[in-house]
Amino acid sequence: MNPVLIAVLVLGGVGLVCGVLLAAASKFMAVPVDERFPKIRECLPGANCGGCGYAGCDGYANALVDGSEEKINKCTAGGAAVAEALARVTGKTAEAVEAKTAYVHCKGDCSATQKKAEYNGTKTCKASRLLFGGEGSCTFGCLGYGDCAAVCPEQAINVINGVAHVNGARCIACGQCVSVCPQKIISLIPADAAVKVTCSNKEKGPAVMKKCKAGCIGCGLCQRNCPVEAIKVENNLAVIDYSVCVGCGACQAVCPKKCIL
Amino acid sequence: MSEAAKLLLIAFSMIFTENYVLVQFLAICPFLGVSKNFDSCLGMSGAVIFVMTLASAVTWTVYHFLLVPFDLTYLQTIVFILVIAALVQLVEIVLKKFIPPLYKSLGIYLPLITTNCAVLAVTILNITENYNLLEACVDGMTAGIGFGLALILFCGVRKALERAKPPKCFEGLPITLIAAALTSMTFMGFAGIAEKLFH
Numbered sequence: 001m002n003p004v005l006i007a008v009l010v011l012g013g014v015g016l017v018c019g020v021l022l023a024a025a026s027k028f029m030a031v032p033v034d035e036r037f038p039k040i041r042e043c044l045p046g047a048n049c050g051g052c053g054y055a056g057c058d059g060y061a062n063a064l065v066d067g068s069e070e071k072i073n074k075c076t077a078g079g080a081a082v083a084e085a086l087a088r089v090t091g092k093t094a095e096a097v098e099a100k101t102a103y104v105h106c107k108g109d110c111s112a113t114q115k116k117a118e119y120n121g122t123k124t125c126k127a128s129r130l131l132f133g134g135e136g137s138c139t140f141g142c143l144g145y146g147d148c149a150a151v152c153p154e155q156a157i158n159v160i161n162g163v164a165h166v167n168g169a170r171c172i173a174c175g176q177c178v179s180v181c182p183q184k185i186i187s188l189i190p191a192d193a194a195v196k197v198t199c200s201n202k203e204k205g206p207a208v209m210k211k212c213k214a215g216c217i218g219c220g221l222c223q224r225n226c227p228v229e230a231i232k233v234e235n236n237l238a239v240i241d242y243s244v245c246v247g248c249g250a251c252q253a254v255c256p257k258k259c260i261l
Numbered sequence: 262m263s264e265a266a267k268l269l270l271i272a273f274s275m276i277f278t279e280n281y282v283l284v285q286f287l288a289i290c291p292f293l294g295v296s297k298n299f300d301s302c303l304g305m306s307g308a309v310i311f312v313m314t315l316a317s318a319v320t321w322t323v324y325h326f327l328l329v330p331f332d333l334t335y336l337q338t339i340v341f342i343l344v345i346a347a348l349v350q351l352v353e354i355v356l357k358k359f360i361p362p363l364y365k366s367l368g369i370y371l372p373l374i375t376t377n378c379a380v381l382a383v384t385i386l387n388i389t390e391n392y393n394l395l396e397a398c399v400d401g402m403t404a405g406i407g408f409g410l411a412l413i414l415f416c417g418v419r420k421a422l423e424r425a426k427p428p429k430c431f432e433g434l435p436i437t438l439i440a441a442a443l444t445s446m447t448f449m450g451f452a453g454i455a456e457k458l459f460h
Contacts (some may be wrong), residue, residue: 007333010328014323023350029355213307
């Protein structure tokens with residue numbers, strides 16, 4: 001027999017066997033994919049920011065499909081539009097998505113506070129904090145090396161004059177900066193919050209006064225003047241409970257250090 | 262040399278002295294591409310070990326029971342590519358159906374190594390070295406382990422590189438390639454050890 005013919009036959013045969021085997025395998029071992037998955041996945045923005053608490057949009061869509069997740073308003077990046085789209089697909093009623101934004105509770109920039117040392121190490125917040133709580137005199141405030149800005153998927157954070165600022169218009173409230181900040185001074189607050197505490201220092205008043213012009217001294221004036229008891233001084237620091245706050249601005253008006261914005 | 266000693270020799274030379282990535286410079290693409298984080302390193306290494314072992318067994322069988330009888334050994338490269346590609350697809354389907362957890366951890370890496378040069382190299386080497394079936398499988402598995410070792414070592418190097426500050430013109434891929442070269446030079450230290458150890 002012609003050697004070329006044998007070669008063609010053998011190679012063709014191997015190809016045919018492989019092909020038939022694969023076709024049979026994909027037919028008999030097909031795993032049914034839930035048809036709702038691609039529809040739900042399509043509604044999500046695909047930013048994979050993790051703001052919903054799942055590992056990316058696929059994770060959230062999977063949880064919605066298999067029923068382990070009930071709520072359809074968890075996508076902070078997409079907000080109300082995504083919740084509505086999900087409501088159409090899943091047949092659930094959309095609940096209001098509370099628009100949130102990250103906020104840095106510190107206004108201790110270069111003009112308000114001083115350095116206690118010169119730091120020349122690795123330029124990250126995490127590293128600088130290891131040496132005496134950072135180079136600033138206040139060990140609670142923003143370190144200013146921008147670990148939050150580096151992790152932000154939307155470039156919504158800028159370090160200005162030594163303190164991180166969140167651009168509310170770009171922030172998708174994914175919460176990555178909240179978890180990466182070694183000082184734990186970033187939190188997610190309602191996007192339309194009327195008042196915010198701009199300090200995180202938990203030391204007593206006199207100590208704060210020495211370190212920073214913009215620090216909360218825990219005087220308690222805001223607490224006494226709040227009509228709905230939404231603001232409390234805990235550990236020498238004012239904290240606002242946004243579920244109660246009505247945004248009247250009374251605390252802002254009485255704060256002697258102007259650390260409620 | 263006894264059979265056991267021969268297997269040990271194969272294993273040692275595949276992991277250290279003849280390491281596919283760092284000594285023979287095969288599979289550089291996944292070596293540079295996947296070594297960025299530790300978890301994907303482990304996933305990729307697992308997939309490579311798995312596929313290399315299976316491919317060694319299957320291609321050895323195909324070669325000795327199909328190509329040799331028909332006197333078609335010159336077709337080995339194309340037949341091997343065909344068989345490996347089909348095999349990986351089949352493995353993917355089977356894993357997806359029967360062992361979903363394994364599929365989830367290896368799944369995304371399997372298609373990547375379908376036609377990886379290191380997988381093809383190990384199967385062809387099995388033939389040229391005249392290995393028997395057991396030796397071929399051990400060869401495949403340890404070549405995969407060698408690949409994994411290189412990948413994990415280099416992952417550590419890259420972690421250190423992230424903290425380093427190279428000159429501007431070396432940032433990114435250039436410094437990574439230089440680091441890869443240095444890592445591969447360390448494996449030159451193993452040269453010649455294997456023969457002395459097992460003889």
